[in-house]
Amino acid sequence: MAQLQDLPDELQLATAAHVQYIQSLDSRKDEYEYWLTEHLRLNGVYWGLTALHLLKKPEALPRDATIDFVLSCQHENGGFGAAPGHDAHMLYTVSAVQILALIDAFDELEKRGKGKAAVGKFIADLQNRETGTFAGDEWGEEDTRFLYGAFNALSLMGLLHLVDVDKAVDHIKACSNFDGGYGLTPGAESHSGQIFTCLAALSIVGRMESVEADKLGKWLSERQLPNGGLNGRPEKQEDVCYSWWVLSSLAMIDRTHWIDRNALFGFILRCQDTEKGGISDRPGNMVDVWHTLFGLTGLSLLGYPGLDDIDPVYCLPKSTTERILGSRN
Amino acid sequence: MPPKNNKGGAKAKELSEAKQENDNSRPQTVFERAQAAYDLTRPPYDKEREELGGLHALSTVEKTAYANWFCTGSDELSCLSKKAQKELWKQVNETNRPLRRGQIDQPKPDQWGKDKLGRNIGDYTVPQYEQRIEKQAQLTGLKALGRSFASKRLYASKGLVDSSTGERYILTEEDIQAERERRKEMAALKKDLYGEKMGSYSTDPEWDDIVPIPQMEPEGALAAIAYPEDYAESMSYLRAVMAANEYSPRCLKLTEHIISMNPAHYTVWLYRFANIQHLDIPLLDEIEWLNGVALDFLKNYQIWHHRQLLVEHYYPTISGSPDEVKRFAKSERAFVMEMFAEDAKNYHVWSYRQFLTRKLGMWENEEHGELDSIEGMIDEDVRNNSAWSHRFFLVFSNPRYATPESHATEPDAGVPADVVDREVAYAQAKIQLAPQNQSPWNYLRGVLVKGGRELGSVKGFVEQYVQNLGEAEKEEVHSSHALEQLADIYEEAGDKEKADLCWKRLGEKWDRIRFGYWEWKRRSMKTAAASS
Numbered sequence: 001m002a003q004l005q006d007l008p009d010e011l012q013l014a015t016a017a018h019v020q021y022i023q024s025l026d027s028r029k030d031e032y033e034y035w036l037t038e039h040l041r042l043n044g045v046y047w048g049l050t051a052l053h054l055l056k057k058p059e060a061l062p063r064d065a066t067i068d069f070v071l072s073c074q075h076e077n078g079g080f081g082a083a084p085g086h087d088a089h090m091l092y093t094v095s096a097v098q099i100l101a102l103i104d105a106f107d108e109l110e111k112r113g114k115g116k117a118a119v120g121k122f123i124a125d126l127q128n129r130e131t132g133t134f135a136g137d138e139w140g141e142e143d144t145r146f147l148y149g150a151f152n153a154l155s156l157m158g159l160l161h162l163v164d165v166d167k168a169v170d171h172i173k174a175c176s177n178f179d180g181g182y183g184l185t186p187g188a189e190s191h192s193g194q195i196f197t198c199l200a201a202l203s204i205v206g207r208m209e210s211v212e213a214d215k216l217g218k219w220l221s222e223r224q225l226p227n228g229g230l231n232g233r234p235e236k237q238e239d240v241c242y243s244w245w246v247l248s249s250l251a252m253i254d255r256t257h258w259i260d261r262n263a264l265f266g267f268i269l270r271c272q273d274t275e276k277g278g279i280s281d282r283p284g285n286m287v288d289v290w291h292t293l294f295g296l297t298g299l300s301l302l303g304y305p306g307l308d309d310i311d312p313v314y315c316l317p318k319s320t321t322e323r324i325l326g327s328r329n
Numbered sequence: 330m331p332p333k334n335n336k337g338g339a340k341a342k343e344l345s346e347a348k349q350e351n352d353n354s355r356p357q358t359v360f361e362r363a364q365a366a367y368d369l370t371r372p373p374y375d376k377e378r379e380e381l382g383g384l385h386a387l388s389t390v391e392k393t394a395y396a397n398w399f400c401t402g403s404d405e406l407s408c409l410s411k412k413a414q415k416e417l418w419k420q421v422n423e424t425n426r427p428l429r430r431g432q433i434d435q436p437k438p439d440q441w442g443k444d445k446l447g448r449n450i451g452d453y454t455v456p457q458y459e460q461r462i463e464k465q466a467q468l469t470g471l472k473a474l475g476r477s478f479a480s481k482r483l484y485a486s487k488g489l490v491d492s493s494t495g496e497r498y499i500l501t502e503e504d505i506q507a508e509r510e511r512r513k514e515m516a517a518l519k520k521d522l523y524g525e526k527m528g529s530y531s532t533d534p535e536w537d538d539i540v541p542i543p544q545m546e547p548e549g550a551l552a553a554i555a556y557p558e559d560y561a562e563s564m565s566y567l568r569a570v571m572a573a574n575e576y577s578p579r580c581l582k583l584t585e586h587i588i589s590m591n592p593a594h595y596t597v598w599l600y601r602f603a604n605i606q607h608l609d610i611p612l613l614d615e616i617e618w619l620n621g622v623a624l625d626f627l628k629n630y631q632i633w634h635h636r637q638l639l640v641e642h643y644y645p646t647i648s649g650s651p652d653e654v655k656r657f658a659k660s661e662r663a664f665v666m667e668m669f670a671e672d673a674k675n676y677h678v679w680s681y682r683q684f685l686t687r688k689l690g691m692w693e694n695e696e697h698g699e700l701d702s703i704e705g706m707i708d709e710d711v712r713n714n715s716a717w718s719h720r721f722f723l724v725f726s727n728p729r730y731a732t733p734e735s736h737a738t739e740p741d742a743g744v745p746a747d748v749v750d751r752e753v754a755y756a757q758a759k760i761q762l763a764p765q766n767q768s769p770w771n772y773l774r775g776v777l778v779k780g781g782r783e784l785g786s787v788k789g790f791v792e793q794y795v796q797n798l799g800e801a802e803k804e805e806v807h808s809s810h811a812l813e814q815l816a817d818i819y820e821e822a823g824d825k826e827k828a829d830l831c832w833k834r835l836g837e838k839w840d841r842i843r844f845g846y847w848e849w850k851r852r853s854m855k856t857a858a859a860s861s
Contacts, residue, residue, distance in 0.1 A: 178775025
């Protein structure tokens with residue numbers, strides 16, 4: 001990879017602006033969008049914090065206030081809601097565990113929260129023991145995102161034994177499609193986001209043997225469009241977030257070289273707001289924290305200089321997953 | 330040049346003179362009026378004393394008069410002799426002191442306080458001030474009526490009897506409506522007078538029994554939540570009714586209101602569904618409302634999860650009647666198609682359509698027309714990959730012939746040959762319309778796998794899109810997907826040289842962005858050949 005100073009101006013990452021943008025998110029409480037996204041608050045903290053770690057500015061959000069906020073979202077049953085007063089749900093529980101992993105604060109969960117065991121039980125109770133699938137909450141909506149989330153959080157806490165891994169793996173296999181991809185449920189259209197969740201779940205439990213890597217890799221590499229960007233499904237528009245879903249999937253089957261890296265670099269970097277910071281879905285659009293994170297993770301997977309390495313399975317810095325899980329290669 | 334308008338000029342002058350006269354002769358503001366009243370009730374000595382700066386400035390006569398006047402304010406008068414009293418009253422008559430009751434304090438300019446805009450009320454003009462007093466009086470009156478409403482409601486709830494009429498207290502719908510109107514008036518007055526905002530729930534008598542629970546958060550917490558007022562009020566009432574496990578029509582309305590402001594709030598949806606269950610709301614009523622919300626918020630997925638819960642909940646009540654199931658399937662599809670008119674690739678809506686197909690058993694085209702409907706969508710946009718994907722699901726998951734649990738990626742001997750033939754022909758016909766379209770090419774491969782057929786079985790069809798490969802000027806490729814499939818057909822048949830040429834040309838010219846992939850294909854075939 002080229003050195004940072006050797007890159008032409010249009011391929012420079014506006015690191016300082018991005019850090020400032022993420023820090024500013026919490027002070028925008030008077031903006032309309034802020035309360036409309038309350039149901040994403042805990043996710044938002046995870047997205048912003050992970051982005052800051054990749055930018056090598058982990059201290060840019062205060063650690064103590066982060067822990068306080070995360071724990072204030074926890075319910076008696078061990079699960080976490082999006083914000084205080086919101087119902088507990090798989091997606092927020094996973095974000096909470098990821099945040100605590102990121103800032104090395106599992107001990108605070110034991111001391112001041114309900115403890116790992118309660119979180120593990122909340123997640124394990126959401127597994128359908130007959131089909132192996134996971135629901136998001138007590139209301140039973142099931143999809144592969146929740147299954148991945150469960151494996152992600154449980155493995156970080158060392159509690160995977162609480163669930164039936166074999167049945168869950170069978171379910172993922174049933175979600176594979178004729179075109180080589182995976183869908184939300186058996187029979188649902190292949191979608192890059194769902195492919196990521198299925199592959200990462202299989203990867204966490206070391207069950208990649210059922211993956212038809214060449215066929216899937218072919219489908220994934222077909223997601224690149226002439227402008228360098230990636231789309232999520234055939235005949236759809238490109239979007240920066242697929243830099244993560246597609247690329248991390250290719251990374252898990254060791255095939256990132258099947259796409260044109262430089263073309264994707266250019267596409268992601270053209271989506272930056274170089275003045276106010278942040279990355280958008282496509283060049284010229286409004287930035288948001290979600291696309292900012294997935295633009296940065298994409299760049300990190302491609303080996304952009306100056307960024308921390310991202311773990312394609314956990315969507316956490318490699319330094320974090322290595323600290324907790326040891327080296328997995 | 331400005332027009333001359335003598336008449337207007339003169340009139341303006343008149344007005345300003347009148348105003349000036351007015352200014353001088355009569356008090357304009359509340360403070361001035363109070364000051365004038367105070368002046369009127371003050372004895373001249375007092376006034377003069379104040380103006381001169383103290384008693385020492387009075388003349389001897391004035392001092393005597395002052396002392397005598399002063400004494401009239403005390404009990405000492407009775408101590409005076411008759412003669413002295415007579416003298417006193419003579420003095421009183423001479424000074425012609427104005428009569429007054431009690432002591433009026435000298436008005437201070439800020440004693441009326443400030444209004445909601447921070448304006449000093451003492452600076453109000455008299456008519457403005459009177460208007461304000463009038464409004465305050467109105468508010469007091471409304472409050473009194475509100476109190477009597479509250480008493481009546483209390484008596485009615487306890488079944489008490491009105492002693493004046495001998496009848497039981499009954500709270501009528503008119504009473505409630507009147508109170509509702511009254512609160513609106515009160516809210517308007519309060520806002521006008523004091524800038525106080527009363528939300529739509531605190532002004533609705535139907536919600537009086539609920540003590541709202543505002544959001545509690547530690548000071549300065551990371552990611553603290555700030556709400557606009559309306560939303561904050563609704564949420565505080567939601568917390569209260571949820572904490573009380575209340576399920577009622579008003580809760581249903583409350584969730585409707587919150588969803589209209591923020592449909593992504595998943596907790597509200599869960600609570601709404603619980604209300605639907607408890608109140609046994611008819612399915613079609615809820616569906617009708619939901620349709621409007623779905624069209625307003627196209628990207629929202631909670632709406633579709635809610636719809637799925639509704640169908641799960643109600644299906645047992647119609648499952649016994651095939652006609653009812655068919656009718657429901659038809660009306661649901663009609664709405665799904667309305668959604669697709671907005672976005673034909675909406676993933677949530679497609680997921681719901683699959684759920685519906687399975688749940689209502691919409692497999693047979695003769696009965697449900699699902700295949701016809703999908704064909705219509707593909708005809709409209711042959712590049713709609715979601716529609717292709719649904720077609721695959723519909724054809725190859727049909728329980729009439731498909732092997733249960735057969736994965737989409739494996740051959741299924743249960744699928745009849747004529748179905749495979751039909752689908753191969755269908756995909757080929759659509760490829761002819763747009764040869765560079767990925768979807769039917771993927772579909773064709775998928776169908777061949779399901780039918781257990783070789784790729785080579787469609788060689789003739791594929792070859793028509795590739796001519797004179799490798800012959801510089803004469804080379805014609807009408808579809809990179811065809812070229813790719815041709816390579817696989819050659820590889821399958823063991824014709825490695827031809828396969829390699831296809832991949833080489835793909836990387837060099839026909840699909841350059843995936844150069845890395847094509848080179849890998851070439852290398853891996855060579856490695857496999859070398860090791861075997």
